[in-house]
Amino acid sequence: MPPSIDLLQGTLDLLILQTLALEPMHGWGMAQRIQQLSKDVLQIGQGSLYPALHRLEYKGWIESEWHTTENNRRAKYYRLTQTGKTQLVTELATWDRLSLAIASVLGRVTETSS
Amino acid sequence: MISELLTRLRFLILRKRHREFDDEIEFHLNEAIKSKIEDGLEPVEARRQALIEFGGIELTREQCERQRPGWWIGTVIQDVRYAFRGFGRNPLFTISVLITLALGIGSTTAVFSVVDLILFRPLPYAEPSRIVSLGFVHPLERQEFVMGRFYEEWQTYQTPFSALAAQSTGVHHCDLIENEPTQRSCISFQSTFLPLFGISPALGRNFLPEEDRANGPRVMMVSYGLWRGHYDADPHILNRMIDVDGNPVRIVGVLPKDFEFPTLEAADVVFPLALNPAVQQTVNGGFGESMRLFARLKPGVSVAQAFAQMQPLFNGDLKWFPPSAKSETRLSIRTLRDRQMQESRLVAWVLFCFVLAVLLIACANVSGLMMARGAGRQRELAVRSAIGASRGRLTRQALTETLVLSSAGGLAGLAVAQALVLVFVHLAPAGIPFISKAHLDLRIGVFAALISCLCAVIVGIATALQKPKLAALNAKTSMSRHHAFSRRVLVTTQIAVSIVLLSGAALLIRSFMKIEEQNLGMRTDRALTVEVTVPQLRYNTNQKVMDLYLRLESSLRRLPGTRAVAVTDSTPPGGWQDGFRFSDLHVEGKPPTPAGTGGTVVGRFVTPDYFRALNIQIFRGRNFADQDRTQQQREVILSRSLAERLFPGEDPVGKRFLDTAVSGAGAVVIGVADNVKNSGLTEESNPEMYTLRRSVSGDWSGDHLMLIVDSAMPTAMLQPWVRSEVSAIDRTIPLRMEPLNASLRRLADRPRFEATLLGFFALTGLVLSIVGLYGLIAYMTAQRAQEIGLRMALGATQSNILRLIANDGLRMVLVGSAVGLGIALVTSHVLKTMLFQVSIYDPLTYILIPLLLSSVALVAILIPAHAATRVDPAITLRAE
Numbered sequence: 003m004p005p006s007i008d009l010l011q012g013t014l015d016l017l018i019l020q021t022l023a024l025e026p027m028h029g030w031g032m033a034q035r036i037q038q039l040s041k042d043v044l045q046i047g048q049g050s051l052y053p054a055l056h057r058l059e060y061k062g063w064i065e066s067e068w069h070t071t072e073n074n075r076r077a078k079y080y081r082l083t084q085t086g087k088t089q090l091v092t093e094l095a096t097w098d099r100l101s102l103a104i105a106s107v108l109g110r111v112t113e114t115s116s
Numbered sequence: 117m118i119s120e121l122l123t124r125l126r127f128l129i130l131r132k133r134h135r136e137f138d139d140e141i142e143f144h145l146n147e148a149i150k151s152k153i154e155d156g157l158e159p160v161e162a163r164r165q166a167l168i169e170f171g172g173i174e175l176t177r178e179q180c181e182r183q184r185p186g187w188w189i190g191t192v193i194q195d196v197r198y199a200f201r202g203f204g205r206n207p208l209f210t211i212s213v214l215i216t217l218a219l220g221i222g223s224t225t226a227v228f229s230v231v232d233l234i235l236f237r238p239l240p241y242a243e244p245s246r247i248v249s250l251g252f253v254h255p256l257e258r259q260e261f262v263m264g265r266f267y268e269e270w271q272t273y274q275t276p277f278s279a280l281a282a283q284s285t286g287v288h289h290c291d292l293i294e295n296e297p298t299q300r301s302c303i304s305f306q307s308t309f310l311p312l313f314g315i316s317p318a319l320g321r322n323f324l325p326e327e328d329r330a331n332g333p334r335v336m337m338v339s340y341g342l343w344r345g346h347y348d349a350d351p352h353i354l355n356r357m358i359d360v361d362g363n364p365v366r367i368v369g370v371l372p373k374d375f376e377f378p379t380l381e382a383a384d385v386v387f388p389l390a391l392n393p394a395v396q397q398t399v400n401g402g403f404g405e406s407m408r409l410f411a412r413l414k415p416g417v418s419v420a421q422a423f424a425q426m427q428p429l430f431n432g433d434l435k436w437f438p439p440s441a442k443s444e445t446r447l448s449i450r451t452l453r454d455r456q457m458q459e460s461r462l463v464a465w466v467l468f469c470f471v472l473a474v475l476l477i478a479c480a481n482v483s484g485l486m487m488a489r490g491a492g493r494q495r496e497l498a499v500r501s502a503i504g505a506s507r508g509r510l511t512r513q514a515l516t517e518t519l520v521l522s523s524a525g526g527l528a529g530l531a532v533a534q535a536l537v538l539v540f541v542h543l544a545p546a547g548i549p550f551i552s553k554a555h556l557d558l559r560i561g562v563f564a565a566l567i568s569c570l571c572a573v574i575v576g577i578a579t580a581l582q583k584p585k586l587a588a589l590n591a592k593t594s595m596s597r598h599h600a601f602s603r604r605v606l607v608t609t610q611i612a613v614s615i616v617l618l619s620g621a622a623l624l625i626r627s628f629m630k631i632e633e634q635n636l637g638m639r640t641d642r643a644l645t646v647e648v649t650v651p652q653l654r655y656n657t658n659q660k661v662m663d664l665y666l667r668l669e670s671s672l673r674r675l676p677g678t679r680a681v682a683v684t685d686s687t688p689p690g691g692w693q694d695g696f697r698f699s700d701l702h703v704e705g706k707p708p709t710p711a712g713t714g715g716t717v718v719g720r721f722v723t724p725d726y727f728r729a730l731n732i733q734i735f736r737g738r739n740f741a742d743q744d745r746t747q748q749q750r751e752v753i754l755s756r757s758l759a760e761r762l763f764p765g766e767d768p769v770g771k772r773f774l775d776t777a778v779s780g781a782g783a784v785v786i787g788v789a790d791n792v793k794n795s796g797l798t799e800e801s802n803p804e805m806y807t808l809r810r811s812v813s814g815d816w817s818g819d820h821l822m823l824i825v826d827s828a829m830p831t832a833m834l835q836p837w838v839r840s841e842v843s844a845i846d847r848t849i850p851l852r853m854e855p856l857n858a859s860l861r862r863l864a865d866r867p868r869f870e871a872t873l874l875g876f877f878a879l880t881g882l883v884l885s886i887v888g889l890y891g892l893i894a895y896m897t898a899q900r901a902q903e904i905g906l907r908m909a910l911g912a913t914q915s916n917i918l919r920l921i922a923n924d925g926l927r928m929v930l931v932g933s934a935v936g937l938g939i940a941l942v943t944s945h946v947l948k949t950m951l952f953q954v955s956i957y958d959p960l961t962y963i964l965i966p967l968l969l970s971s972v973a974l975v976a977i978l979i980p981a982h983a984a985t986r987v988d989p990a991i992t993l994r995a996e
Contacts, residue, residue, distance in 0.1 A: 029140060029144050030144045030148065047171060048170045049175065052140070052141075052180050053179040056180040056184070060183055060184060060185055075143065075146070076143070077140075077143045078136070078139070078140045
């Protein structure tokens, strides 16, 4: 397994928003999903995940609700708000610009910007 | 955006419950454990690993909590509460800081508010720094003036000024006659006057050039006060014709509300100056009328350059002057501010320095107190740091504490300042410009509060920033060497500054006492001065004026208890009085005195009772007698100093002045009177010549006339009688009465004000320094309690301990006093011109002040030192 990479400042917010764009999810699920999708490269420490969730909630980009899971347990589900959706679009655009810029500086042109 | 704001607000008010967070984390952990068990781990091991992976739960909770908007408000409240608890535990410290801040900020702000008006107030004119007052000055008139004849030339040939404008010298009375006549103070200026100062009338217009011309249309402007008060702010006042002194005059304008004459005179009515060049060549011996002249410097021209450019014109003018005046007359150009401030400037600066010194002491005190507190709290800080408080948190805590303390002190200071300003305004003599307008200036209050609080904050944070040493956790005496040394230096400085302040104040107080005690050469306690304002319209000849005064004199003489009633043109020791040059006196049979030498002689034109009314002793010869008033011969009485100068070693009685002498022509000396203080209370007296005012109409010209009544009756009873006697003669004459003592007290107002203020600040400084000294000794004694206990256990006596503690304090007092005395001796020459008959090296002051300070300081040292000797070794040693 390649070593996990420290997340850039602000990237975590983007990842959370992107993950929630698909469906409402609880904290544990998000951590698992991101780890899975990144093929274990990105491991989210809970120490930073929950403060980030709270911060986004205070900003009004996401909102939370208690639901029961399929295993009949109570969990706190997070969902994108309307502001969150617009924010995601902006953040994605910013990310694209940033990664393209970095790639150009490094002299490589990637076909996809992940 | 709005919804985001609302969310923020909602969360600000409704804090999330702790439970919710716990549930969320619990769910997360359970899921993690479950997945680890599915991976085949033992439940116990799975739980352990999940917990490790998660990291600190409390830390996460803390970090989530910090995401909440407004999270910091909670910590601030916490800090403030903690600060208050700390203050409550240590009331002595808290009260000391509060008193120090209140006194320091209060006195600084109050004095700044007053001094600001004098030193830094912007004058209410356009570009006031470019406006100058210019003209001649000579020893009899120290304010610039110019004569009409020369002004004509100056206007034509001057180069440094973009505009010139003249104003009549002083106000005169004029009668406004409408339904009922009222007497007003009137003044004249040129049509260029208002534009030069950048002022436009509140209503109507300025004088037109054709109105400012001899025999031009009669017009006038009125003051805002007169317009509001007398004409009920009538908007249709323009073009109204008013009868002034018997002539109809048209009102063309109203001056702005806050208009100030550059001479700070108060006038209700302004006429155009209307200079007539032809007349100016003839009146006043061909010199023309005297005027006040103001000018605006051209851009880029300095006062010194203007002076140099005007010098040739002035030299040309000098040729016309009589030889006596030539050597004494100078050209003077100074900025308007300099003219207005006169000698107030020095007082203001001295006051300002005093206050800065007090502020310095206050800052030193606060710093010392904060330092002591910081040192005393090292242990507490070390504990808090050890259980996880970050450096930033500790600093924030210290900052909160000092800010709470500082703002409380600042508020108290502003209250003190407001009280002080009221006291100042109440105490202030009339001579200090603008002081009645002084009010608490909040900008200044904030400035003072900032400065002293800055001291507190810097020292407070500096102590908090020091990395708490682990050693402090178990240390018993935590005051470091460094702290002790800095505090000693602070206290020594305070004592030195106090010495400087105290000796300055003591010099002024001694000078004030000398002024009060001096022998004036007369008795003023029974004399009442009565000034009547004679309406010029009805008393238009000298004969009528004389008849009025003679009737007044005889009717006042008939009042019960009256011992003497005199008519004079002025009273000593201050205020307006007539004068002439010594060299103008020419004694028969003696060579004339060289022109321009010998200085000034005061001249008074009196009736015979003058010397009895003021109880002035006649040395030689005799007093004027009532029968002398009707004879042809002009008689004079000389003051002793004048007699000694004119007739050294001779008997002056019977000597005569030449008929051609400029002053005292043809008069014969009939007596010599004692010297009377006649140039104010503090100036060197001038020689004086009293001329008999005969009952001849020619002796009754001039505006300045007053009566002096010497009565056995108390003045309160006398005044209504005088009033009814005067109105029995002429009901419409306004009169003003004042015991001579009251005007005397007014002359002493200024030194009294200076001495009171500076004395107050010196005392404030002293109190603060003593508080500082006491605080330090008490603190060090407490710090050394264990050492003292140990010494006592080993056999030290109480007096040993007393000496140990007291020595420390006395050394600071001695060093501080010595340094302070040195500085005081050097700086006191600034006060030189403010002192009266007191040397700036007055030995009494420089002996008494250190003694006073040392004895107060000794008490401040002995109290805590004595407490130290009560230490019970058994208790302090066990405290380890």
